[in-house]
Amino acid sequence: MSTLYEQLADSLAQRIRDGxxxxxxxxxxxxxxxxxxxxxxxTVFQAYDLxxxxxxxxxxxxxGFYVRKQARGKAPPAQAEPARADSTEVAISELVFExxxxxRDRDVVPLGSAFPSPTLFPLERLARDGARAMRQLxxxxxxxxxxxxxxxxxxxxxxxxxxQGLQVGPDEPIITNGAMEALNLCxxxxxxxxxxxxxxxxxxxxxxxxxxxxxxxxxxxxxHPQLGVDPDGLAEVIARHGVAACWLMPGFQNPxxxxxxxxxxxxxxRVLTQAGxxxxxxxxxxxxxxxxxRPLPLKALDRxxxxxxxxxxxxxxxxxxxxxWALPGRHSHAVHKLKxxxxxxxxxxxxxxxxxxxxxxxxxxxxxxxxxxLANSLAQLRQxxxxxxxxxxxxxxxxxxxxxxxxxPEQVDTLALHHQALAHGISxxxxxxxxxxxxxxxxxxxxxxxxxDARIAQAVRWLGDRAxxxxxx
Amino acid sequence: MSTLYEQLADSLAQRIRDGxxxxxxxxxxxxxxxxxxxxxxxTVFQAYDLxxxxxxxxxxxxxGFYVRKQARGKAPPAQAEPARADSTEVAISELVFExxxxxRDRDVVPLGSAFPSPTLFPLERLARDGARAMRQLxxxxxxxxxxxxxxxxxxxxxxxxxxQGLQVGPDEPIITNGAMEALNLCxxxxxxxxxxxxxxxxxxxxxxxxxxxxxxxxxxxxxHPQLGVDPDGLAEVIARHGVAACWLMPGFQNPxxxxxxxxxxxxxxRVLTQAGxxxxxxxxxxxxxxxxxRPLPLKALDRxxxxxxxxxxxxxxxxxxxxxWALPGRHSHAVHKLKxxxxxxxxxxxxxxxxxxxxxxxxxxxxxxxxxxLANSLAQLRQxxxxxxxxxxxxxxxxxxxxxxxxxPEQVDTLALHHQALAHGISxxxxxxxxxxxxxxxxxxxxxxxxxDARIAQAVRWLGDRAxxxxxx
Numbered sequence: 001m002s003t004l005y006e007q008l009a010d011s012l013a014q015r016i017r018d019g020x021x022x023x024x025x026x027x028x029x030x031x032x033x034x035x036x037x038x039x040x041x042x043t044v045f046q047a048y049d050l051x052x053x054x055x056x057x058x059x060x061x062x063x064g065f066y067v068r069k070q071a072r073g074k075a076p077p078a079q080a081e082p083a084r085a086d087s088t089e090v091a092i093s094e095l096v097f098e099x100x101x102x103x104r105d106r107d108v109v110p111l112g113s114a115f116p117s118p119t120l121f122p123l124e125r126l127a128r129d130g131a132r133a134m135r136q137l138x139x140x141x142x143x144x145x146x147x148x149x150x151x152x153x154x155x156x157x158x159x160x161x162x163x164q165g166l167q168v169g170p171d172e173p174i175i176t177n178g179a180m181e182a183l184n185l186c187x188x189x190x191x192x193x194x195x196x197x198x199x200x201x202x203x204x205x206x207x208x209x210x211x212x213x214x215x216x217x218x219x220x221x222x223x224h225p226q227l228g229v230d231p232d233g234l235a236e237v238i239a240r241h242g243v244a245a246c247w248l249m250p251g252f253q254n255p256x257x258x259x260x261x262x263x264x265x266x267x268x269x270r271v272l273t274q275a276g277x278x279x280x281x282x283x284x285x286x287x288x289x290x291x292x293x294r295p296l297p298l299k300a301l302d303r304x305x306x307x308x309x310x311x312x313x314x315x316x317x318x319x320x321x322x323x324x325w326a327l328p329g330r331h332s333h334a335v336h337k338l339k340x341x342x343x344x345x346x347x348x349x350x351x352x353x354x355x356x357x358x359x360x361x362x363x364x365x366x367x368x369x370x371x372x373x374l375a376n377s378l379a380q381l382r383q384x385x386x387x388x389x390x391x392x393x394x395x396x397x398x399x400x401x402x403x404x405x406x407x408x409p410e411q412v413d414t415l416a417l418h419h420q421a422l423a424h425g426i427s428x429x430x431x432x433x434x435x436x437x438x439x440x441x442x443x444x445x446x447x448x449x450x451x452x453d454a455r456i457a458q459a460v461r462w463l464g465d466r467a468x469x470x471x472x473x
Numbered sequence: 474m475s476t477l478y479e480q481l482a483d484s485l486a487q488r489i490r491d492g493x494x495x496x497x498x499x500x501x502x503x504x505x506x507x508x509x510x511x512x513x514x515x516t517v518f519q520a521y522d523l524x525x526x527x528x529x530x531x532x533x534x535x536x537g538f539y540v541r542k543q544a545r546g547k548a549p550p551a552q553a554e555p556a557r558a559d560s561t562e563v564a565i566s567e568l569v570f571e572x573x574x575x576x577r578d579r580d581v582v583p584l585g586s587a588f589p590s591p592t593l594f595p596l597e598r599l600a601r602d603g604a605r606a607m608r609q610l611x612x613x614x615x616x617x618x619x620x621x622x623x624x625x626x627x628x629x630x631x632x633x634x635x636x637q638g639l640q641v642g643p644d645e646p647i648i649t650n651g652a653m654e655a656l657n658l659c660x661x662x663x664x665x666x667x668x669x670x671x672x673x674x675x676x677x678x679x680x681x682x683x684x685x686x687x688x689x690x691x692x693x694x695x696x697h698p699q700l701g702v703d704p705d706g707l708a709e710v711i712a713r714h715g716v717a718a719c720w721l722m723p724g725f726q727n728p729x730x731x732x733x734x735x736x737x738x739x740x741x742x743r744v745l746t747q748a749g750x751x752x753x754x755x756x757x758x759x760x761x762x763x764x765x766x767r768p769l770p771l772k773a774l775d776r777x778x779x780x781x782x783x784x785x786x787x788x789x790x791x792x793x794x795x796x797x798w799a800l801p802g803r804h805s806h807a808v809h810k811l812k813x814x815x816x817x818x819x820x821x822x823x824x825x826x827x828x829x830x831x832x833x834x835x836x837x838x839x840x841x842x843x844x845x846x847l848a849n850s851l852a853q854l855r856q857x858x859x860x861x862x863x864x865x866x867x868x869x870x871x872x873x874x875x876x877x878x879x880x881x882p883e884q885v886d887t888l889a890l891h892h893q894a895l896a897h898g899i900s901x902x903x904x905x906x907x908x909x910x911x912x913x914x915x916x917x918x919x920x921x922x923x924x925x926d927a928r929i930a931q932a933v934r935w936l937g938d939r940a941x942x943x944x945x946x
Contacts, residue, residue: 131604
């Protein structure tokens, strides 16, 4: 599906990551590259543009393209944090509530936000599409298509899912109020109060909240900042704790941005299959790959119907519409029942706007543009952090999504920093949100999904200064 | 707020119910009535029209208006069913799922449906309003107004709630995905797994489902078909079972249609206040009064913030939009947090369509028309049941909503009847849906919210014939 220039950019990006092309090294001239790759000059230019927007190379006037320097000593951490031996009760919701609430002030610099800028979405077209579809709707459809969702939207999602290599049963997908509801319903379908659930460390705080709400216990599995959850660690945790289910995010994990390689996904599926443990897969960032290929969902490797796959349109197309979906495999009936019991159905106006949009076409064109924009703004944010934060800071280098995971030196307490920053009109997502214990107290998640502007530059500089002060004293 | 003719109709309806005006008795002539009530002939005509549409009187050509005969021996039951002594675990969801699923076929006569006919709602205007509001929305509002809901809609709801005599705190209302989510969140906010919850008998099946989903135990309180839950029975159940919360529906209870008199509401509040037990109030039918006055919500009598009040637009204005709300009083923070944890937010397109509609005005005019239509169609359904069902059948006489509760002689098994009826293209809601035990196995709920037509008449006749056959053996 990827174009020639995207393939060329991907292979160059791989060489930069491998060290085959070193920081400061000059890339082949356009003429050389044409000859090497057997492509046209236009293709090379487009590939170099793409790499520049992803922050990997820089143009120097009258000289050519060079691999961008990543500030010294600031590589992402090579090792995941060790996990605690015990399972723990979860009580994170009050902190999450407080932090999220505070970041919803429109005047605050939204580095702590979970959403990319809403200006990046085709909101006018969605409004138009929704109005047209609602006018044409047979009134009866308002009360007959309740729990499982609108037939047109389900059909469009089924087709997309099949193209991604997923098996879709006749009762799938089940449309939900955003991925949040899908994840919650799926987790509830495979657990009972008191059960132990394996989660990543760090993990998306919604997983912690879901565990708290359902009276479940958490056991955290070491998770590599680039490669995702450790299959051996997962096996050990399952063996030791009698885990009832897992909650994983193999594609552009929140907050790390980790993209699990396919071989690692296969290893994880082997572990889960052997133990017969179901896994709730959160794939909401899967479409936001910066490279040319969409990561394979865990569910595409699932032979035993152990994966309950969840996603949504909230980060890719339609924030605020609250439309997500679940592909729960053999747990579909249970999830369907839970959906009926907890919220009955999903907004028909929201579903119809999306059905109409998807049928008209143009979603993939929109995604292509969105990925470029996000890759660019994330790369810019990363450069700012590298420039302004103290030595010893480690910064993730995600290949998708729009989050940056920043690990400050241990003297920095990001929860304290969050309070100071908020008083200064800046939000961050402190590390404490992403674990049931205190081990990420010096880390933070920053949102790179907003177009670069002076306010953001000043905010990062201010954060870096405060981090430096914290180290000094 | 009620007009002169509505007041006159109300007082005559009261006399009919009291027996002051007997079945078959002639009403005062228009001239007499004008003199007695000091009103114009037009007012009397309108009042008589209203009573006729409510099925209470009938016009006889060239003779005048007469109190309609209610078929003999078919009065609503005077006594509620006795409640069981034990609290019980709930496992109703599979049956509810099966029944509801089957009633969603558009070709089935929808006597088992929970919704009135969708043709009764201003769907085109809502679609237009929604489109306009979405085009004017600042994109930032899509991600900043998340969990508690859209500010305009909240303000409109606040104003309406205050007019109904409710106290509304600064964090209220909390907008939810329909009343169903509001009820579920409120119940969860005041319970923990294993707790005992007092519910009505019969009760709305969603209460049973919520208990099942949250691993709660049910204890059923005797509920009078006209007067609602028994305050003494409630006090006894609370004393005996250590009840953590109640779930009540004081206004046009589903399935009975009972309207709790205000004195009884006060007695219930005294019992709850003395015991310090919170109550989840389901008020979704409160706006659908057939008389001229809106029933007072329990929350209007609540001095200690024990009532978590829930309602929605799904039955009054906008089915399929999935917009409800909660006024949880001092439990607002807990409900707000649970909302964030379970579905994050409610559809913005749905919320904005309703906000725009409410601001433009005309909701009360729509409600006035809707009440008349529903009172009329319910009265017609009631006449059909009285005509076609076997002797010994008892039929409720609700003063609001659109449900009829039909108690057949005990030889009739309505779950069996449901299966037979469905094969015949007719849905009903069998009594088994409305209790955790088997005591309503000869009852059924019928939906009178669809305009009268030959299909419905034939369906009721068919059901009556089957009930008679069941009695014959």
